[in-house]
Amino acid sequence: MRNIIAFIARYHFIILFVILEAIALILFSKSSYYQQTVMYNGVNEITGRFYDQVTNLTDYIKLKKINEQLANENAMLRQMTSSSFLKNDTASFWKNDTLYKQQYRYIVANVNYNTIGKPNNYIMIDKGSLMGVEKDMGVITSNGVVGTVVQVSKNFSWVMSLLNKNSKVSGRIAHSDQIGTVIWNGLHYSFGTLTDVPAHSKIKRGDTIVTSGYSNTFPAGITIGIIKDYRIESGEDFFVIPFKFSVDFNALQHVYIVKNLLKKQQDTLMKVTEGQKNE
Amino acid sequence: MNKLIIPNIVRFVLLVLAQILFMNHLSFYGFLTPYIYVMFILLLPLETKGWALLLFSFLIGITIDLFSGTLGLHASASVFTAFIRPLFIKLEQKPEHGSATQPSYAEMGARWFIPYSFLLILIHHAFLNFMETFTFSGILHTLLRIIISSVVTFIIILSIEYIAGRNVTKKPF
Numbered sequence: 001m002r003n004i005i006a007f008i009a010r011y012h013f014i015i016l017f018v019i020l021e022a023i024a025l026i027l028f029s030k031s032s033y034y035q036q037t038v039m040y041n042g043v044n045e046i047t048g049r050f051y052d053q054v055t056n057l058t059d060y061i062k063l064k065k066i067n068e069q070l071a072n073e074n075a076m077l078r079q080m081t082s083s084s085f086l087k088n089d090t091a092s093f094w095k096n097d098t099l100y101k102q103q104y105r106y107i108v109a110n111v112n113y114n115t116i117g118k119p120n121n122y123i124m125i126d127k128g129s130l131m132g133v134e135k136d137m138g139v140i141t142s143n144g145v146v147g148t149v150v151q152v153s154k155n156f157s158w159v160m161s162l163l164n165k166n167s168k169v170s171g172r173i174a175h176s177d178q179i180g181t182v183i184w185n186g187l188h189y190s191f192g193t194l195t196d197v198p199a200h201s202k203i204k205r206g207d208t209i210v211t212s213g214y215s216n217t218f219p220a221g222i223t224i225g226i227i228k229d230y231r232i233e234s235g236e237d238f239f240v241i242p243f244k245f246s247v248d249f250n251a252l253q254h255v256y257i258v259k260n261l262l263k264k265q266q267d268t269l270m271k272v273t274e275g276q277k278n279e
Numbered sequence: 280m281n282k283l284i285i286p287n288i289v290r291f292v293l294l295v296l297a298q299i300l301f302m303n304h305l306s307f308y309g310f311l312t313p314y315i316y317v318m319f320i321l322l323l324p325l326e327t328k329g330w331a332l333l334l335f336s337f338l339i340g341i342t343i344d345l346f347s348g349t350l351g352l353h354a355s356a357s358v359f360t361a362f363i364r365p366l367f368i369k370l371e372q373k374p375e376h377g378s379a380t381q382p383s384y385a386e387m388g389a390r391w392f393i394p395y396s397f398l399l400i401l402i403h404h405a406f407l408n409f410m411e412t413f414t415f416s417g418i419l420h421t422l423l424r425i426i427i428s429s430v431v432t433f434i435i436i437l438s439i440e441y442i443a444g445r446n447v448t449k450k451p452f
Contacts (some may be wrong), residue, residue: 013329013333013365016330016334017358020333023337023351024351027344028352028354047345054300064346064433115312117304117312118411124348186417
């Protein structure tokens, strides 16, 4: 016993180093798991409140730009109102509610914290489970796709931005309907990459990349970016397509969280299908 | 010793604020994020016991983590930096005045402080960036990122130390 104590006393520096390093590495490797625990949620509330205060201040400075953005969005919405359309002969059709079942709902949120310069970037927003935010919901702005919710606490959520090496979003080239995967190479915050598009498809610079609607996370047809270039690496059967994000990640402030009302149905259906495949 | 506690607490708070409010938002084509909070680990008093060194470093690392959504990342890099700090303090020739209380620019002099701080910053940033990308692909980009970020961190810390050190004869901070 004496020897053990003497040993610990002698090597306490190395022993403590190993323990603390192990704690840190375990936290890091399982961060997605630990971040859902109650302890972390509590801390999340505190850091969230803190960023709330900071954002209150910076919001004020950015008001002019936000106004512009809102005006643009208003203009776009105005185009969709009935007064912007030429009225057809009303007798020829009528609205039938069973045709249009609402699938998506949008929750407005403010960005509290955001980075763009790291290999894996995350965004904190000021809406949480109390306002109906759930894990795996999509996040967009009026300009395009921003990312996916990865953790939720009562009043705040962390969003994995498209500027993250773990981010994978299904994208479609609007012009040719080819489906691919949108990833980020960790370099510049304005440019992403579309991969997995077969080499035989036709691609043009300037084409728009939109969401495919395959993932149950985003509605189909939301802009992701505009194609800048395309190439095939030697020996590969797929295109590598660098594109410019339609969202300016450096100027995020107000975002919409996409709530898919039919997600549960879609997910159960998918599970059932996969279960049948395995049999 | 007791005189050094308050300056260190103040330094802890100021560095965490500077890191999460300003430094984390810098980006130069994805090449630049200076982690200046490492200055806290560099400047802990010379007398600090080994266990306290490790615990305080873990504390500042995990604080930065909680505010950036990267649980464990900064904690691991900070603990590692604290672990190798005594080596660098022993290795380098101490200046004549043996009455130094903390390894700062003002007390140890430029010839001691510059290699000490730069090497530790470089090791901290290298550990952090490799952990963060967790891959050796795109190694050139990671290396450039490490070097540019380290140099900028070093310049910021050195400037703070230089300005703070000019009237250090009265105050240790």
